[in-house]
Amino acid sequence: MTDKIKLAELTSAEAKEFLTDEAVILIPMGSLEDQGVHAPMGDYLGAECVAHDIARKARELGVPTFVTPPIPFGGRDAFQSAHGGMSLSHGTLCAVLDDMIWSLTRQGLTKILFVNGHGGNVAPLNEVALRWRDKGVILPAFYLWKAAYGILKDILGPEGAAASSGHGGDPLTSIGLHYYPEILRLDLMTDPAPADLTFMGMQVAGFAETSYEGVPIQMPIEAAEAAPHGIRGGHPKNSSADTGAKLSARLAEVGAGLIRDHVSKGFVA
Incomplete structure (x- = not known):
């Protein structure tokens, strides 16, 4: 197995060798919006970092896992007024997701997990996942920050x-x-x-x-x-x-376990 985790860093020869039907593909996504006057606007940065940690942990569990480039523009919601922010309409984001999934599945890569960092992405992800379920492809999405609110109670009380x-x-x-x-x-x-x-x-x-x-x-x-x-x-x-270190470690642990127990097995009922 290659040490490379980022899909973009694979050569075409490596892609043919390592992106088999056993490979799990993580797609990180977030938004570019106001995250507070002190914080960078791109919460997709955090989602991408956590996705890489999930992939590393999943590999430790024996699952070949790779991460695509992130989708940096989130589904349009109340944050469209953020100065410098950029977002995608619901229909456009659904189309982007559909095209990405089509590109992967036509190559036999059907074990896909979205690593989501934006609430405005939830509805488009659900719509697209329901559509692809009818085609026999199950597409889970791990909403990081929703999970994090619960985990924070364990860390901080x-x-x-x-x-x-x-x-x-x-x-x-x-x-x-x-x-x-x-x-x-x-x-x-x-x-x-x-x-x-x-x-x-x-x-x-x-x-x-x-x-x-x-x-x-x-x-x-x-x-x-x-x-x-x-x-x-x-x-x-x-x-x-x-x-942040404790939170990311737990998110990586949960994500890797989900990959090992379900995503890598194709969600067999």
Whole structure:
């Protein structure tokens, strides 16, 4: 087995040799949006780093695993107002995913796992996965940051996780401090959005959500209106490289186990 993990680094001869029907292909994806005034906009950077760790761990478990270049542009959602952000419409992202899967499956590469780092990708991934299921291909997606919120409670305890978890806080700030601390700007860090923000006379309860008599109401709120500085919920001052290291290790462990137990076996019922 080659030491190369990145699909892009394989020569064409190596691709023919190592990309057999036993190979598992990881496709990392994320977004380019406001992640807080202190953090890099590309959360796909973190997803790609975790995907590489998952692949390394899966290889330790005996599964030949490779990682494609990341899809850096996320599905369009409330964060489209981010200055410098770039996103794809639902239909365009579905088309990109379809074309990538078609390219792999026509070569017999059907053991695919999406390593997702953006909430706006969830609906397109689900739509495409249901379509390909009808063709006999099962396409799981590991939503890293959703899983991370639960794992943070194990690492920090419920109170510690609540103090750091949120958009612009954990998991992404700790993940960034672990993998690429040199591009974070902690000197620009600011407080989370205040609790008294309103939209059209209603209390802002979250991204694309208000509250009426304690009941959540979906509203067309842009991210900048729910979190002017990209931070909502926990404070990024509570994030750390140590938390990021523990979090990434657990995500890699879970991802590699999923690959060994299910993806590599083709999800036999």
